[in-house]
Amino acid sequence: MVRTVSHGSSFGICFMHILCRYRLISSNAGEEWVSMLCELRLLRCQSKGADIPSGGAAFRPDRRPSTPLRGVGLIRAVTAKERGYRLQTRGQGLTIELQRTNTVKHQSEKPIAPDSIQGEVDATRGGAMFLARIVAELGMPSEPPAVLIGSGQNSVAYQLGGRILRLPRHAGAERDLVREASTLRAVRPLLPVSVPDLEVRRIGGQLISLHAKIPGEPLSDLAGLTIGARKALAVDLAAFLQALHSVPIDRLEAGPAEAPSSEWHRLLAQCEDVAFPLLSPDVVTGLRTRFSDFLATCDALPQCLIHGDFGTGNILVDRVRLSGVIDFSGCGPGDPAYDFASLAAGLGDGFVDLVLEYLPADTAARERMSFYRMTFPLLDILYGVENRDPETIHAGVRAFAA
Missing domain, CATH: 3.90.1200.10 (Aminoglycoside phosphotransferase (APH), C-terminal lobe)
Structure with a gap:
């Protein structure tokens, strides 16, 4: 199903909620239209060259908030693309199509070998070949294959046998990873349970971290x-x-x-x-x-x-x-x-x-x-x-x- 709509507004979003509240349309239909209107707000800003309306510094990907406001830097294994949404703009960002595809597959349902990452590491630096190089430089066997366990806007995480490999996607995530490793070195001796012991190094220009998988x-x-x-x-x-x-x-x-x-x-x-x-x-x-x-x-x-x-x-x-x-x-x-x-x-x-x-x-x-x-x-x-x-x-x- 493909729908084409013109630019929406906050009034349009509120109006759809009113229609749902008084049961003039189904809640599912209303929610889908609200989603499209949210997308339009993003596309309108992008078409004008403005910032995406995530607003202030707390949600910029290159900066971590000094106060721990959670919800932004979390790894989410299923992205909107994987759920089957495809977004397209027409006419210099003035219209949008929202298409629901028929096939939705969770990426972490199957192991991913270093030679078949299917673009997941492409967002870092080099794709499947680069992951294979990391495995080789770490002196690790290519079998069992790497298993993708998490993918988000900040990093990609794999399980390599009994170890966990994380690859930051951007400079801000790299800084956060270095900071996390420093924090863990400081607090680990004072805690009563296991926490990751991060080994942070750079391979081929890509910062990575590696740590033993904690039982449980x-x-x-x-x-x-x-x-x-x-x-x-x-x-x-x-x-x-x-x-x-x-x-x-x-x-x-x-x-x-x-x-x-x-x-x-x-x-x-x-x-x-x-x-x-x-x-x-x-x-x-x-x-x-x-x-x-x-x-x-x-x-x-x-x-x-x-x-x-x-x-x-x-x-x-x-x-x-x-x-x-x-x-x-x-x-x-x-x-x-x-x-x-x-x-x-x-x-x-x-x-x-x-x-x-x-x-x-x-x-x-x-x-x-x-x-x-x-x-x-x-x-x-x-x-x-x-x-x-x-x-x-x-x-x-x-x-x-x-």
């Missing part, structure tokens, strides 16, 4: 865990967070830090431009009030070393016990409540209450956790618009419709 699998949910097993896992997670949050900030190599409110003001500005037009006026009013209340006090909040992306995908378990934690790219000074908010987003408030039984947390910290969780679907919307990912946009919008 990502903690997807709590299904099947007994009450005793949940308590044991809660004890493990509490011990890890207490150890991490106790690491002196001055152990990290860091430049001058800006006030947290600066980063949150930029996020609010981006939401005003991109996310809020997709939400109902009542929801937007409530969000602005919560941002205002938070911004009034955020510069005085407690600061410690936090993980910055303590979600289920970065928590590894082996036989229902915590075996390791990965992805420290967002690690830095921040509010400890942010890590608990990330944990609650994946495993629920009830489980986080269980974790907090073993840690001190006052009422104010719980209120901040609620605020941070509110921002996660906003980050999804911003990520989805910036990366032309309708499914992620829909997930963010639906979170505020519940």
Whole structure:
């Protein structure tokens, strides 16, 4: 199915939501039109030579936010292209086609040998031949084949036997990888579980990192865990967070830090431009009030070393016990409540209450956790618009419709 439409606007987006709300069109149809209108906003800016409306510095690919605003640098294994969307412009960006293709295949469903990467590493420097060269220079056998385990706007990750290889896509991601390796060297001796020991080197102009695969699998949910097993896992997670949050900030190599409110003001500005037009006026009013209340006090909040992306995908378990934690790219000074908010987003408030039984947390910290969780679907919307990912946009919008 191919549809051609002319430039939309925030009014058009809101109008489609009204049609859905009063059931004048189906929600699925409305969401698809909203996606197209979001795409049009991007294409309109591009056709005029303007910046994509992801706004301020927090979402530029060549810069990491100093405050850990999650949702942008995450590896997403399924891209909009892989979901079957093809976008084309006509007439100097004045029209757009959105075509849903028939075949959608997840890239990580099959192992990818070094001689058949099918362009995934082309975004770095050299494609399949270059990956084969990396494998050879590392002195690793070509069998078993490399398996693509993650691909996103910042990096590509492969499993090579018992090791994990990451290839940053751009200069900003390279800087983040070097910083992550430095952070891990500083915190590893002080943590109670395994974390990656990154070997960072350059091969053929491409920065890479390599580390041993940590035993365990990502903690997807709590299904099947007994009450005793949940308590044991809660004890493990509490011990890890207490150890991490106790690491002196001055152990990290860091430049001058800006006030947290600066980063949150930029996020609010981006939401005003991109996310809020997709939400109902009542929801937007409530969000602005919560941002205002938070911004009034955020510069005085407690600061410690936090993980910055303590979600289920970065928590590894082996036989229902915590075996390791990965992805420290967002690690830095921040509010400890942010890590608990990330944990609650994946495993629920009830489980986080269980974790907090073993840690001190006052009422104010719980209120901040609620605020941070509110921002996660906003980050999804911003990520989805910036990366032309309708499914992620829909997930963010639906979170505020519940």
